[in-house]
Amino acid sequence: MEGLSRRYGQVVALDRLDLTVRPGELVVLLGPSGCGKTTTLRLLAGLEDADAGQINVGGRDITHLPANKRDMGMVFQAYSLFPHMTVLENVAFGLRLRRIGRAARMRRARQMLDLVGLSQQADRYAHQISGGQQQRVALARALAIEPQVLLLDEPLSALDAKVRAQLRDEIRRIQLEVGITTLFVTHDQEEALAIADRVGVMRDGHLEQLGSPLEVYSRPATSFVAEFVGLTNRLAGEVRSPGTVTVRGCGLPLVDPGVPAGPVVALVRPEAVSVASNGAGSDGVPGDSPDGAGGGPLEGTVIATTFLGAVSRITVDLGDTTVMAQVPTADASALPAGSRVRLTIRPDPVLVASGSQS
Amino acid sequence: MASLTSLASLGEATTATPDGRPRGLRTRQRRRLNVFRYLVFTVFGLFFLVPLLAMIRFSLQGSRAGSWSLAAWRQIASYQGTGVPPLISAVEITLELAVITSVVMLMLLVPTMIWIRLRVQWISRLFEFLCLLPLTIPAIVLVVGLGPVYNRIQHYNLSALMLFWVYVVLALPYAYRALAAGLNTLDVRTLSEAARSLGAGWLTVMLRVIVPNMWQAILNSLLLTWALVLGEFTIAYLLLYENLQVELYSISRNTPNAGVLFSTSAASLIFAFLLLLVLSFVGRRRSRG
Numbered sequence: 001m002e003g004l005s006r007r008y009g010q011v012v013a014l015d016r017l018d019l020t021v022r023p024g025e026l027v028v029l030l031g032p033s034g035c036g037k038t039t040t041l042r043l044l045a046g047l048e049d050a051d052a053g054q055i056n057v058g059g060r061d062i063t064h065l066p067a068n069k070r071d072m073g074m075v076f077q078a079y080s081l082f083p084h085m086t087v088l089e090n091v092a093f094g095l096r097l098r099r100i101g102r103a104a105r106m107r108r109a110r111q112m113l114d115l116v117g118l119s120q121q122a123d124r125y126a127h128q129i130s131g132g133q134q135q136r137v138a139l140a141r142a143l144a145i146e147p148q149v150l151l152l153d154e155p156l157s158a159l160d161a162k163v164r165a166q167l168r169d170e171i172r173r174i175q176l177e178v179g180i181t182t183l184f185v186t187h188d189q190e191e192a193l194a195i196a197d198r199v200g201v202m203r204d205g206h207l208e209q210l211g212s213p214l215e216v217y218s219r220p221a222t223s224f225v226a227e228f229v230g231l232t233n234r235l236a237g238e239v240r241s242p243g244t245v246t247v248r249g250c251g252l253p254l255v256d257p258g259v260p261a262g263p264v265v266a267l268v269r270p271e272a273v274s275v276a277s278n279g280a281g282s283d284g285v286p287g288d289s290p291d292g293a294g295g296g297p298l299e300g301t302v303i304a305t306t307f308l309g310a311v312s313r314i315t316v317d318l319g320d321t322t323v324m325a326q327v328p329t330a331d332a333s334a335l336p337a338g339s340r341v342r343l344t345i346r347p348d349p350v351l352v353a354s355g356s357q358s
Numbered sequence: 359m360a361s362l363t364s365l366a367s368l369g370e371a372t373t374a375t376p377d378g379r380p381r382g383l384r385t386r387q388r389r390r391l392n393v394f395r396y397l398v399f400t401v402f403g404l405f406f407l408v409p410l411l412a413m414i415r416f417s418l419q420g421s422r423a424g425s426w427s428l429a430a431w432r433q434i435a436s437y438q439g440t441g442v443p444p445l446i447s448a449v450e451i452t453l454e455l456a457v458i459t460s461v462v463m464l465m466l467l468v469p470t471m472i473w474i475r476l477r478v479q480w481i482s483r484l485f486e487f488l489c490l491l492p493l494t495i496p497a498i499v500l501v502v503g504l505g506p507v508y509n510r511i512q513h514y515n516l517s518a519l520m521l522f523w524v525y526v527v528l529a530l531p532y533a534y535r536a537l538a539a540g541l542n543t544l545d546v547r548t549l550s551e552a553a554r555s556l557g558a559g560w561l562t563v564m565l566r567v568i569v570p571n572m573w574q575a576i577l578n579s580l581l582l583t584w585a586l587v588l589g590e591f592t593i594a595y596l597l598l599y600e601n602l603q604v605e606l607y608s609i610s611r612n613t614p615n616a617g618v619l620f621s622t623s624a625a626s627l628i629f630a631f632l633l634l635l636v637l638s639f640v641g642r643r644r645s646r647g
Binding site: 079 | 544545548549551552553554555556557558559562567570571
């Protein structure tokens with residue numbers, strides 16, 4: 001897709017978007033509502049017309065091709081199975097349109113149902129199977145016609161959490177097995193990071209960053225990406241020497257060494273912050289920034305602990321600000337609310353929030 | 359009265375504190391609600407049935423009080439002269455009119471409504487208003503307006519079947535409502551987008567995807583249209599055509615036996631009822647299969 005633009009009246013949904021998906025790749029478009037990710041998908045599918053720009057698939061310009069000629073399979077957010085047909089007939093529908101003979105049609109449909117693990121439900125109707133099963137049938141139906149591209153528009157949003165996790169791994173497995181080029185849209189960053197080959201973070205019709213999940217998470221290109229993907233602490237700091245920002249008495253390397261000197265807001269990941277009990281009284285050196293009732297700049301009190309399973313998130317009050325730290329649950333249980341603790345920040349390269357420099 | 363006490367006890371049930379047996383309370387409430395429902399059903403059922411039964415009873419009245427006779431009914435079937443009895447031809451015409459009206463109605467409404475829902479949603483309010491408009495216009499007013507048009511038509515000496523498009527207009531509100539209710543149960547947009555992404559053209563979307571899910575609604579609109587056409591009198595009469603109701607009316611006018619008035623009314627009601635029963639039976643078979 002090149003220079004793709006779409007506006008609805010005054011609202012610009014997409015602004016000159018450029019995106020290339022490689023064959024067999026699974027790209028996830030991630031972003032908050034209204035960022036343009038669904039619009040991108042629908043433009044690709046032909047369900048809406050672009051105001052400007054071009055779409056090429058396999059080297060062919062399909063920008064002006066109607067939706068039913070584009071040879072793409074699509075799975076929708078809402079349940080889209082045809083209620084008057086059985087599961088098998090649903091999957092065979094696309095093949096029937098292509099005038100494939102009944103025997104061949106049914107064979108391929110059964111093959112697809114095997115792929116998604118639903119051969120037992122072949123003669124059921126949509127209202128007789130669960131939501132997760134319906135989306136799997138929708139996937140089988142989309143793949144049955146052997147499309148060039150597979151499009152998934154938040155297919156898991158309507159499902160409950162456990163089913164969502166299972167189904168997203170299923171989708172990835174099937175996509176790898178079939179080797180089909182796929183574009184997946186979601187607002188759930190966990191989903192995105194779990195299954196993507198590359199993640200495109202979008203905001204207001206633009207692609208903020210396009211890269212592997214690891215890149216997007218640990219080397220966010222902009223502060224929006226840093227704050228949207230994963231959690232971030234915003235901590236006041238100051239750049240005194242180039243390439244280093246001093247945050248609450250700690251010197252941390254900067255991702256971008258060109259940040260000019262002065263006060264900034266540094267973005268620190270919770271898992272870079274470790275927590276240790278400070279029961280023996282404070283012996284911290286007073287830092288440059290003012291802190292609470294005595295103690296060093298990284299000393300404070302535990303306000304709350306959020307249990308997340310294997311890890312826990314501890315919120316610590318440092319007097320003038322709160323910081324989130326992520327620690328293994330076993331360690332967190334030793335630090336109930338009210339305990340005095342000291343924080344250590346691991347010297348990972350940090351980003352500064354854009355617009356925070358004066 | 360029974361209904362008042364059941365209402366009062368409903369009120370009691372809700373204000374009492376049910377910490378002991380909540381389940382028992384709910385079944386008692388439900389039972390009371392059921393009793394109430396049956397009561398209302400019976401009362402209104404009688405309200406509608408009793409006059410009908412009285413009418414049938416009177417139509418079977420003999421010359422002496424207390425006796426029974428089928429004279430009034432036999433009168434309907436009798437005719438003077440040769441050729442097809444006018445009643446039979448009237449029934450024929452009415453049935454043909456019903457079929458033509460429903461076919462035209464469906465051809466007009468179904469594609470239009472689906473298209474509006476899919477592509478031009480902003481028109482839907484205007485369209486709904488137009489479809490419901492005929493409800494507000496009394497039949498006499500329609501006739502006055504249609505008079506000059508039908509004068510022209512009668513000039514060409516066409517049959518009573520030309521009434522069909524007036525009936526389409528008359529039945530429009532009912533058919534529209536029935537079809538709209540059916541369409542509302544479907545996510546028309548997602549279904550059509552799914553079908554399109556699989557390669558279906560608009561016609562396929564309409565015929566193979568949307569309409570098959572609308573059979574119940576289509577049947578409902580058919581029932582309403584047929585009921586209307588079978589019972590329509592004013593317009594046909596004023597425009598000097600002879601459909602079923604007009605024929606029954608003229609039969610009842612032309613005999614001194616007052617009972618014939620009732621037997622013809624009862625006959626047309628029973629006829630319509632049987633026909634609609636058959637139609638809905640067909641529909642139920644289809645949806646089960």
